Amino acid sequence: MARARVEPAEIASARLSDGSFARLVPSPYTTGYELVVDGTPQSHVDPEDPTHLHFEYVARMGAVIDRLRMPGQPLTAVHLGAGALTIPRYIEATRPGSRQQVIELEQALVDLVRGQFPLPRGAAIRTRIGDARAVLGRLPHALEGSVDVLVSDVYAGAQTPAHVTTVEFYREAARLLAPDGVLLVNVADGAGLAFARRQVATVRAVLEHVIVLAEVQVLKGRRFGNLVIAASAAPLPTEWLPRLMAAGPHPAKVAQGAEIDEFVRGALPATDADATPSPKPTASLFDR
Secondary structure, three states: OOOOOOOOOOOEEEOOOOEEEEEEEEOOOOEEEEEEEEEEEEEOOOOOOOOOOOOOHHHHHHHHHHOOOOOOOEEEEEEOOOOOOHHHHHHHHHHHOOOEEEOOOOHHHHHHHHHOOOOOOEEEEEEEEEOHHHOOOOOOHHHOOOOEEEEEOOOOOOOOEEEEEEOOHHHHHHEEEEEEEEEEEEEOOOOOOHHHHHHHHHHHHOOEEEEEEEEEHHHHOOOEEEEEEEEEEEOOOOHHHHHHHHHHOOOEEEOOOOHHHHHHHOOOOOOOOOOOOOOOHHHHHHHH
């Protein structure tokens, strides 16, 4: 049965540096709130339950994070792109005592989100304002080689900027990772998956071991959606895979090994000289 259309009321908004508006509105589909930037839903946050990961790709990132270290063990994490601080809140809730750094371009966005939904008291989550790639290169030297998970989820409106999609960028990110640390990248793409295939090839040029998580039809390039790349210099344990599949959301697919070889066939890694932004979704994609 189709769910009735709901027109959410704005609860707060902020104007960003490019003139667009960020708004926090009640979710029309579930509990919690959505962060909507210039008409594009970018994050979901449930202040009553930070373990509630409503967006499918975020839930898949959470499933990978759950496999890191021992359950409940604190992590060192770096997040490129703040959104509604969904994943930092999730890590703090499931792994208290974790040390986290969040890099976000827009001070107004951070002020909006934290003003409406403050971070937990005592959480070791530091926010740094600036371009993700520029600030990445200025993080404390003590973080080099010590980060358990680095999440790259950078968007300007509905697109990922080209300069955070390149071999050079991922090399900078990889130097922060612990020997078995994991890079998680959110990639949005549509029919043909040309951008996603190139992103997997680019990440794999830096970190040898790669898996891709997505909804089945998205991974087949049949509709626009989000794919999560998980990559590490160390082998990703194969015992993860059944648990990642079982964690959902369903129908889920985890591509690995020969499937990744086939996925990237013919795709060349992106460099600073030839990178492009992610494709812009059609205006109707986010219609309620």
